[in-house]
Amino acid sequence: MQRIVVLAGGIGGARFLRGLKAAAPQADITVIGNTGDDIHLFGLKVCPDLDTVMYTLGGGINEEQGWGRTDETFKVKEELAAYGVGPEWFGLGDRDFATHIVRSQMLAAGYPLSAVTEALCDRWQPGVRLIPMSDDRVETHVAVEIDGEQKAIHFQEYWVRLRASVDALAVVPVGAEQAKPAPGVLEAIAEADVVLFPPSNPVVSVGTILAVPGIREAIAEAGVPVVGLSPIVGDAPVRGMADKVLAAVGVESSAAAVAEHYGSGLLDGWLVDTVDKGAVERVEAAGIRCRAVPLMMTDVAATAEMARAALEMAEEVRG
Ligand code: GDP
Ligand code: CA
Numbered sequence: 001m002q003r004i005v006v007l008a009g010g011i012g013g014a015r016f017l018r019g020l021k022a023a024a025p026q027a028d029i030t031v032i033g034n035t036g037d038d039i040h041l042f043g044l045k046v047c048p049d050l051d052t053v054m055y056t057l058g059g060g061i062n063e064e065q066g067w068g069r070t071d072e073t074f075k076v077k078e079e080l081a082a083y084g085v086g087p088e089w090f091g092l093g094d095r096d097f098a099t100h101i102v103r104s105q106m107l108a109a110g111y112p113l114s115a116v117t118e119a120l121c122d123r124w125q126p127g128v129r130l131i132p133m134s135d136d137r138v139e140t141h142v143a144v145e146i147d148g149e150q151k152a153i154h155f156q157e158y159w160v161r162l163r164a165s166v167d168a169l170a171v172v173p174v175g176a177e178q179a180k181p182a183p184g185v186l187e188a189i190a191e192a193d194v195v196l197f198p199p200s201n202p203v204v205s206v207g208t209i210l211a212v213p214g215i216r217e218a219i220a221e222a223g224v225p226v227v228g229l230s231p232i233v234g235d236a237p238v239r240g241m242a243d244k245v246l247a248a249v250g251v252e253s254s255a256a257a258v259a260e261h262y263g264s265g266l267l268d269g270w271l272v273d274t275v276d277k278g279a280v281e282r283v284e285a286a287g288i289r290c291r292a293v294p295l296m297m298t299d300v301a302a303t304a305e306m307a308r309a310a311l312e313m314a315e316e317v318r319g
Contacts, residue, residue: 009205014056016198019303036140036208058124164241168248197228225314227269
């Protein structure tokens with residue numbers, strides 16, 4: 001059986017995984033999820049990226065939005081607001097609240113996040129093994145300048161409240177240096193036949209996972225093909241504001257620059273969209289095999305084609 005490891009953020013990672021499952025129904029898929037976006041709200045631990053993967057693969061996602069539960073209501077949020085209790089900028093629905101209550105209760109009882117995630121997945125049956133990158137707390141902060149004053153704010157405040165409307169001066173995964181990979185992460189990488197980077201945010205999703213000491217090294221040393229798919233199409237993120245956080249790490253918003261940012265020490269293959277076929281030569285000059293294929297995840301069939309192309313490239317570079 002083919003063992004595939006995927007480093008995933010939220011929406012981009014989750015949608016890609018749905019296509020990968022369709023393309024490789026027999027494969028054993030382990031997803032290492034980003035937890036740098038996690039935030040404590042109303043006394044609850046919220047893990048947006050883990051939940052987006054779990055809900056998307058488990059059939060509970062709000063399809064149009066790409067995050068949160070389908071058929072959602074917001075009574076609890078309204079009641080909290082009536083008490084003047086915020087933040088109001090983070091959309092937590094009633095159904096979603098239940099997930100965070102269960103998670104927080106289990107964490108308070110002493111279970112590590114990886115065990116909690118496994119318990120939540122017992123209900124959702126995502127068809128993949130979902131492991132948080134670490135059981136230790138890592139929180140991505142963004143340095144910004146507002147009204148002439150420099151400060152660091154939580155990634156969610158930057159992304160959701162400010163909609164990345166000010167420049168990100170720096171992006172710091174606070175706690176990453178001291179964090180250890182969660183149980184199963186290094187083992188899954190060591191046993192993998194192929195490692196895939198979905199079209200997730202290269203800085204605040206995949207970059208954060210790679211910032212946990214040991215994970216980047218394990219991937220580079222596993223001796224298996226590592227293939228990524230560009231989240232940047234036609235010099236802009238397909239969705240969201242990835243260009244803002246790329247600028248913070250000095251990377252231009254282009255498919256080729258993202259490949260160079262990961263580098264040939266990590267990546268063996270890179271897929272760019274057909275509109276970026278002009279980038280193929282530059283990526284190959286950086287020592288990374290590259291091909292242009294359609295990279296828009298418009299439906300599961302189109303996404304499955306992308307996953308097939310990534311797995312094919314993995315076989316090509318296996319050498
Ligand atoms: P987040 O945690 O919800 O922000 O999700 P991820 O980090 O997993 O993915 C976000 C990235 O997915 C963004 O940078 C988008 O550009 C990218 N993305 C979203 N939809 C598509 C798509 O259809 N095709 C490609 N190539 N990238 C996409
Ligand atoms: Ca995210």
